[in-house]
Amino acid sequence: MFKKILIANRSEIACRIIRACKEMNIPTLAVYSEADEFAQHVKLADEAVCIGPAAPLQSYLNMDAVINAALENGCDAIHPGYGFLSEKHEFNKKVREAGLVFIGPKPEPMKLLGSKVESRITMIEAGVPVIPGMKTSSKNISDFEEMAEKIGFPVLIKASDGGGGKGMRVVHKLEDIKSSVEAAMRESQTAFGSEVVFLEKYLESPRHIEFQVAGDEHGNFVHLFERECSIQRRHQKIIEETPSTAVSPELRQRMGETAVKVIQASNYTNVGTVEFLLDKDNNFYFLEVNTRIQVEHPITEMVTGIDLVKLQIRIAAGEAIPFKQEELSQNGHSIECRIYAEDADNNFMPSSGKIHFMKEPVGPGVRYDSGVYSGAEVPIFYDPILAKLIVWGKDREEARLRMINALKSNVVLGVKTSNKFMQTVLENQHFIDGDTCTNFIDSHSDDLKFNSTASLLHAFAAAALSEDTNQTQTVNHVARQLNSSPWLEIGYWEIAGGSR
Amino acid sequence: MELLFKTKKHQVQPAKDNKSINIDDVLHNFEFRRIDKNHLKINISGVWQDVFIAEDKNHYYVNAEGTTYHFDKVHNDGNDYGEGQSANEDIINVKPPMPGSIVKILVEQGQKVTEGDGLIIVEAMKMETTIYTTIDGIVTEINVSTGEQVDADKVLMVVEKEKASE
Numbered sequence: 035m036f037k038k039i040l041i042a043n044r045s046e047i048a049c050r051i052i053r054a055c056k057e058m059n060i061p062t063l064a065v066y067s068e069a070d071e072f073a074q075h076v077k078l079a080d081e082a083v084c085i086g087p088a089a090p091l092q093s094y095l096n097m098d099a100v101i102n103a104a105l106e107n108g109c110d111a112i113h114p115g116y117g118f119l120s121e122k123h124e125f126n127k128k129v130r131e132a133g134l135v136f137i138g139p140k141p142e143p144m145k146l147l148g149s150k151v152e153s154r155i156t157m158i159e160a161g162v163p164v165i166p167g168m169k170t171s172s173k174n175i176s177d178f179e180e181m182a183e184k185i186g187f188p189v190l191i192k193a194s195d196g197g198g199g200k201g202m203r204v205v206h207k208l209e210d211i212k213s214s215v216e217a218a219m220r221e222s223q224t225a226f227g228s229e230v231v232f233l234e235k236y237l238e239s240p241r242h243i244e245f246q247v248a249g250d251e252h253g254n255f256v257h258l259f260e261r262e263c264s265i266q267r268r269h270q271k272i273i274e275e276t277p278s279t280a281v282s283p284e285l286r287q288r289m290g291e292t293a294v295k296v297i298q299a300s301n302y303t304n305v306g307t308v309e310f311l312l313d314k315d316n317n318f319y320f321l322e323v324n325t326r327i328q329v330e331h332p333i334t335e336m337v338t339g340i341d342l343v344k345l346q347i348r349i350a351a352g353e354a355i356p357f358k359q360e361e362l363s364q365n366g367h368s369i370e371c372r373i374y375a376e377d378a379d380n381n382f383m384p385s386s387g388k389i390h391f392m393k394e395p396v397g398p399g400v401r402y403d404s405g406v407y408s409g410a411e412v413p414i415f416y417d418p419i420l421a422k423l424i425v426w427g428k429d430r431e432e433a434r435l436r437m438i439n440a441l442k443s444n445v446v447l448g449v450k451t452s453n454k455f456m457q458t459v460l461e462n463q464h465f466i467d468g469d470t471c472t473n474f475i476d477s478h479s480d481d482l483k484f485n486s487t488a489s490l491l492h493a494f495a496a497a498a499l500s501e502d503t504n505q506t507q508t509v510n511h512v513a514r515q516l517n518s519s520p521w522l523e524i525g526y527w528e529i530a531g532g533s534r
Numbered sequence: 535m536e537l538l539f540k541t542k543k544h545q546v547q548p549a550k551d552n553k554s555i556n557i558d559d560v561l562h563n564f565e566f567r568r569i570d571k572n573h574l575k576i577n578i579s580g581v582w583q584d585v586f587i588a589e590d591k592n593h594y595y596v597n598a599e600g601t602t603y604h605f606d607k608v609h610n611d612g613n614d615y616g617e618g619q620s621a622n623e624d625i626i627n628v629k630p631p632m633p634g635s636i637v638k639i640l641v642e643q644g645q646k647v648t649e650g651d652g653l654i655i656v657e658a659m660k661m662e663t664t665i666y667t668t669i670d671g672i673v674t675e676i677n678v679s680t681g682e683q684v685d686a687d688k689v690l691m692v693v694e695k696e697k698a699s700e
Contacts, residue, residue: 384659390588442600447588489598496585497594
């Protein structure tokens with residue numbers, strides 16, 4: 035097993051990986067930018083080293099800085115997490131050339147599958163169904179315009195090297211193609227260091243169904259069932275669940291077999307995710323492969339009992355997958371809500387600042403994967419994910435009710451979160467019925483508006499009491515504490531009366 | 535005390551005996567327990583709720599029953615320290631939605647713009663946002679350049695309604 039692992043990431047996923055390493059008795063090295071000196075992952079790791087300024091390109095995306103940190107501090111492996119360098123095959127290759135182990139697939143399948151354009155071509159050749167659209171990318175705006183007119187609006191512009199909804203734009207009319215392609219290229223350049231984008235038909239109301247897969251160096255390939263990630267805003271998932279209400283045992287088997295075929299064909303070794311869109315008639319289309327750990331991996335862990343991060347580390351160390359396909363089953367139901375620093379009232383605009391206070395939910399079947407703490411700063415430079423709230427229940431309804439209660443007791447003060455918004459989604463009749471699709475939030479936006487003022491008076495009162503304690507330590511507050519003196523027990527008083 | 539919630543100011547005053555509280559001129563039965571600095575149990579009109587609170591210079595952040603409220607403190611100098619654009623519809627001070635960097639400036643000083651025209655693209659947390667003008671007018675000031683890091687209260691540019699020709 036590895037001597038020491040460098041975690042090339044930040045926030046909750048870095049903390050998640052560090053915890054897995056601790057349980058495997060593997061020492062960890064965190065890397066951080068100047069903006070993250072007091073970040074949670076820095077505190078949690080055995081050692082930590084600063085690799086550059088706040089801007090991601092100069093720190094978390096700086097390949098040489100990360101590799102040098104590993105070499106100078108006695109690490110023999112690098113775990114990239116998700117985002118940042120995790121799907122960069124150039125980084126993967128450089129890590130290996132430096133004599134280190136990259137915890138993930140080999141660079142070749144990563145290059146093939148990580149590119150939406152190239153993997154699309156491969157899948158078409160392998161007979162896997164894909165969405166109509168451009169076969170390859172182009173720098174020529176007129177190519178985008180021509181294809182859009184041919185397949186009809188709306189269309190979707192996607193970054194070939196993208197993920198997590200970054201660099202994606204839906205376009206409804208021809209005159210918006212140019213500005214949208216340019217914006218997607220810029221976003222993709224900043225986030226992924228590549229400006230290759232392409233265009234495909236935008237499917238209306240599909241479900242997003244993905245399959246967790248794993249392969250090892252010993253010829254074993256398995257899938258760990260589906261995750262439904264249809265609840266999205268800005269093409270970014272916020273609520274995920276497994277099993278999906280749309281997937282029958284028969285469909286599960288067909289999609290699972292297709293997912294395994296995809297990674298087998300590309301000789302993919304390590305943990306990954308095959309994403310599909312599922313239309314109303316249960317036709318599924320290959321979307322892409324994520325060649326890394328997913329944000330929403332915990333829900334698979336909750337229903338299968340398998341620790342996917344430890345599995346990644348074991349496979350990277352050359353071990354065989356310690357279970358067979360037929361030994362796997364889905365036990366119960368799991369839901370994840372992503373706690374982002376964002377304003378649900380203002381188009382989910384990111385919110386940065388200081389977390390003045392937080393209190394995590396607890397209880398049976400409740401898991402909280404967090405990268406922050408009371409007093410932590412949320413810098414403007416990075417993805418605004420703060421934490422993930424995951425619940426497990428014996429069935430979907432138990433999990434749903436458990437999640438609503440957990441969200442109610444999830445307190446984050448100082449930055450805005452979509453905590454309340456997600457409660458509203460989980461209480462929506464369409465969600466209760468399992469009637470979900472990727473434009474769920476847009477199509478039910480009127481029902482999802484909350485003007486909840488049920489607790490507003492209580493909130494006002496708390497502010498007034500808080501002001502009280504700031505200005506004068508009034509006697510009444512003290513009187514409620516134990517061990518106070520008789521003078522304090524008599525309640526509000528003042529010498530010689532008069533008005534306050 | 536006075537609090538600004540969204541666009542409305544509210545008056546909140548607990549009675550001296552702390553057995554009632556006056557909120558916007560309505561008196562409610564009131565009781566509370568202080569658990570710690572950030573946690574109170576509050577009973578208003580017979581309903582107990584757990585309430586969590588934190589504050590900074592200009593805001594109270596309060597969570598009750600799963601809902602988080604942001605209140606602006608109304609300071610004695612009469613300024614509410616609230617955010618947002620200038621309310622005057624003849625002139626708009628364009629501010630970013632949050633701290634970020636300037637990706638692209640879409641207009642030039644002196645340029646005529648009509649409602650809905652894009653003015654400037656700002657990026658923060660890996661997301662680009664285009665800010666549009668809400669009035670017809672002329673770009674009278676541009677205070678930033680491409681690549682610049684800006685705070686949320688920075689006036690990026692000013693758009694003014696054209697004065698009717700005399």
